Amino acid sequence: MRIDHSSSLLPEVTRGKKIQIVVDGNSLDAYEGETVAAAMIAAGIWKFRLTRNHKHPRGVYCGMGICYECLVRVDGVDNVRACMTPVVDGMKVETCKEVEL
């Protein structure tokens, strides 16, 4: 969910330009300046990858690029950290596509 009201701790912001990204074939609204992870979470998508052995779902954990739980495929490139990658208009994101690093 995006926060759309102002509060003392989180004063109102105007987001960057509205753009579209495509996640697993579905178009999502996103705003310039957002990370892929934020845009996905805002849309309620939590399953970012499946683990290698047990195929268990994983999503954002550390949010700062160090745990590698948020790996997705971006424009054909595997194992991209969604929490560290800014959205770009027309970007194609695929979840649960992890191959071994």
Place this chain on the structure above:
Amino acid sequence: MTESYELAVIGGGPAGMEAAVTAAESGVKTALIDNFPDLGGQYYKPLPESFKVKGKTKTEKEADVLVGMVKGLPVTQVRDALVWGIFPDEKHGGWLVALYGPDVPKKIHAQMVVLATGAYDTPVAFPGWTLPGVLTAGATLTLAKTQRVVPGRRALVVGTGPLLLSVAAHLIDAGVEVPAVCEASKPLGKAIPYIFTALGQWGRIEEGAKYISKMVAKGVPYKMGWTIVEARGVDRVEEAVIARLDAGYQPVEGSEQTLAVDTVVAGFHLIPNTGLARLIGCQFEYQLEKGGWVPVRDETLQSSLPGVYIAGDGAGIGGAELARLEGRMAGLAVAVQSGHLTHDQAGSVYARLKPQLAQQRRYARMLGALFTPQPGLSALASDDTLICRCEEITLGEVKAAVAAGARTIGEVKMVTRTGMGNCQGRMCEHGVTNAIVAALAAEKATHQQVGFYSIRPPLHPLPVEVLADAAEDAD
């Protein structure tokens, strides 16, 4: 040609920015490297450039001042740059800092380095902690502050430390329902010896009070001596079980409560991010209340390696104020060592810094004493809980390795593959070491004996081309 600097500061948070500013003010040729697009780090959490904000919080204004100082000085900013290794430069002396990023040089040379790599939430394993919807306090605050996004509609906040109050208050302000905040520690009783230290930190107490008042207004219980024992769900969190802890931090049977939530925010205080310091071979010592393994430093914050300084939370958890002072201290020491300042010139600044540092260290000791996650919390994981998230190794497998004779974390790693995944052990070292120490309680094993993961470059997984390229370069 490799660009050359007198100083490379790694990390653009409070400590790194202060170090760069202090050094550059004295004329030190400085590069400031950070792996995010904007300076500020995990404490200041800068908004992306394309977001425009109507008002700013006190911390955001403080960040603006500091970033403004960096920009006003001849500091070369190298942003969006991952440092994946630091190597001694055999030919010219000093260090080669290896970088990876969209628009950065492959490496830079620096005579000296300041490591200001900060900290991250202590990863504490409990059943269900790998489910989507369980995320750290840091991740939650980053989403809320820098992206204006919340992870769910109903979030349980668990862990230990003052950050929990901040997380809860931000979630409440954002409209998220918070059924409870579970603080594993019982800080009130333990705080009494620190009352005077605390009074010296009035500003922070006020801030905490503001957070608590938001919780009170919404009737959110602050449950001290409670924590999570399980997160459940299929594809994401659907419910969480909390329980009261006894004096040894073990859940009290029969005290469990089940809460329907879609999010669990886990913030078990912080541990220093020490990967680079380990990789280059700095000497370490174990200090539980500073977050575990911390680099050995002298008064000027120089590590055991000459010309390598370490400042801020990356050298032991102490908070942003201490980090800023340490950054200044390290920057000053570099200015002296590189001949830009005489000892006399530095002396007066040093005399001013010293009492401030002492005061902040007292505060850091208080925080450490009150909120360091106690080893007992490792018992939250059960034998089938994954302790190494990357390689999917359970606590039971770690125990079995110890039963079969492994005594150090290195041996456990060899037998089980813990710490060999993408995160380089950052997410499992805390849990694995505690598990080994606990399994060897009869032998009175210590963290010193069990040790820590040795770290080799690359510090982060890199595309193979990049590594191949670097190898060729080195030949």
